[in-house]
Amino acid sequence: MKKVLVTGCNGQLGRAIRKEYAGENVEFINTDVVEGEGVVSLDITDVDAVLNLAREKKPDVIINCAAHTNVDKCEEQWDLAYKINALGPRNLSIAARELDAKMIHVSTDYVFEGNETRPYTEFDEPNPVSAYGKTKLEGEKFVKEFAPKHFILRTAWLYGDGKNFVKTMLKLSENHDEVSVVCDQLGSPTSAAELAKMIHYLERTENYGLFHATCEGDTNWADFTEEIFKKTGKNTKVNHVTSAQYKEMNPASANRPAYGILDNYMLRLTSDYRMADWHDALDVYLKELTEK
Template sequence: MKILITGCNGQLGNELQNITKSGKAEIDEVSENIRKSEVIALDVDKLDITNLTQVKEILNDVRPDVVINCAAATNVDGCEGNKDFAFRVNSIGPRNLAIICEEIGAKLVQVSTDYVFSGDSNKPLTEYDLTAPYSVYGKTKLLGEQYVQQFCLKYFIVRTAWLYGYIGKNFVYTMMRLGKEKDIIKVVDDQRGSPTHANDLAYHILKLIETEEYGIYHCTGKGECTWHEFAKMIIELCGEKCEVKPCTSEEYITPAKRPEYSSLDNMMLRSTVGDEMRDWKEAIKSFIEKVMKGDSHQEGVE
């Protein structure tokens, strides 16, 4: 199998490369077919997904069996201030990949987000629940999903949430840093969701691409918490003395409105290839242990 990864230098792209290279994720080993796969990992300097001509040229040259699109404009507040950029990357980019994947017969994995929902629910959201995003980020990601469905038959749309991985910037690393620098930090306690380890997400994506179980998937850590509860556990696991105080979203104003409730139910995974996602508490404990031991394979991708 030939797998092309776009946006390969991000949290998820890094995990996909490490797992295919080592043959194992933290949950379990991957199949022999995945271990023997040829992986072509490209970031924006080699493949700009917003350029249809470039997408056509590279995909026709590489002829991948599967394209996993990890490229995205993920700065939620930044998307509010630069709508055109968010639209090009999150909507036009997936459209371009879908058009050419359909032409060459490749499967397409489009990574999406809990922000496609309004956040007005009070129970875990399934794949059949209605989308209604508030933010530019959520709206452009939803349009990207729709373009993929419109232009490509063999697609997996995988929605995730509160993602953290061993490289790059994320909430976990921010809390670890602030825990060392501050005596007190404030974190919102009126937004609930499901923290997700990028290694676990990558493992399930690699399970999916071996199948023809096409459709929309939710793939997040099991259980749910508030950002305050998540931060508190991170600080405790690091052994820091920093006090984590709760605050409201009104006290911590951001340009983009966040969903108040965006916990996702992995119903489609359970119904097809199986949901092996770890509980969010187990996953974050494993993550921090590895980071603090220096055993996080951050250097694994050359």
Template sequence: MKILITGANGQLGRELANQYKEKKTIELILTRRSDLDISNINEVYSFVNRNKPDVIINCAALTAVDKCETEIDMAYKINAIGPKNLAIAANEIGAEIVQVSTDYVFSGNIDKSLTEFDKIDPLTIYGKTKLEGEILVRNHNPKHYIVRTAWLYGDGNNFVKTMIKLSETNTTLKVVNDQKGTPTSTVDLARTIIKLVEDKNYGIFHCTCKGECTWYDFTKEIFRIKGITTTVLPCTSEEFKRPAKRPEYSVLRNYMLELTTGDITRPWQEAIYEYLK
């Protein structure tokens, strides 16, 4: 099987490549933006028809949430038009497509874990463009896997590394304590995507680690595991105002995985312990 991974230099792209390399029957095609501009329809058609992958896993995205609020055209090109181009090109050669999406397609204003059947209501440009990407992929390729995740960390720049770096130069840190979600390891997300593709289990899926916490709780656990003595103080979102509104409650329940393939993700505490150790 031949698999094309776009955004292969990102956290998830790297982890998918690592796990797929263990499978001898898989031939990988790894691209970065310098190799393939997914927003360029002619470039996508040419690349896909030349390489003829069986599966395209789209990890390419503009994930800088605040930047999306000002670079609106770029956000739509990368997060919506790009997936559309890949979906059409894949459909023309009979290939499947995996589109990685986000908890930001929900408003985050409801204090309950969200399933794939709950109402979508994005509040930010990032959330709106990612939702459009989902819709366009669904409309243009019936062989689709749309996988929503949240609070992702892996091999690359992420919240975990930022907090550890800040602890090196600060004796006290304030961290937001009124936003809840689920820290998710790229290891668990990649395993799930690979299993969905192996089972040909098409559809929309949530995939995060199990449980929930605030950014404050998450930071406290990171520092506990690492033996970091920096004091962590809780604060509100109002104290760290940003251009894009963050969801207050974006805990995703992996309901479709529970009902179909089976949820193979771990509790977030177990995953972050493995990552840090």
């Protein structure tokens, strides 16, 4: 039986991965910072803890879904962000190398500065403008250095089972006649379910390397919000504001890439696999939300 160790198992992607693999002959070693039913407590910033657990459980695959994803907090908590986003992947990669296991690491479009006018490919030079992006890029470097059998997947605008942008907007619509949303940051909304499917696909191959992994198509946050409201029958008005205007309202907010559209170039070149269009993925997600 294949053994798969998942970090951050209680997060959006961790939950989606477990759902994606449901029914398969796979033994999951579910880990998170807090121990719970069927969940092992693991501090990925502690290399000894990581190695001890890996040596005990001997996973065939390690999937790292753990990250410090609060972009604004990362600016204030550089050391913590670096430990989680860089040293964590390093420690897991050291364990993967020792066990000859596959290492799957999730990264972000924030490794780019966002000044382009065309989608970024895996061959474009990263240049992050935030602490979050910088620490995530360091994590990528460690994975490449220490884990021979690695898959690095850069994704963006992720939403799934947990706290996310879609749910936040729907909650705001319940008691607000209008909301103000940034309109000059471009990207590709990506469901955790779609990312989990791609991880599942790649994990069964030896097509190692760096991949961009977002749903097809692109939009901006304001138009994304309008699409969410349209699909759910909400009448809340969306006010389009610029990043500069948002910064005035929230001075502590970190810099974010204005252009974060990723081209799934390597996936397209090396396989027939395609991720869903973001509109279709959103339909599936919203349908599941209403059925809960």
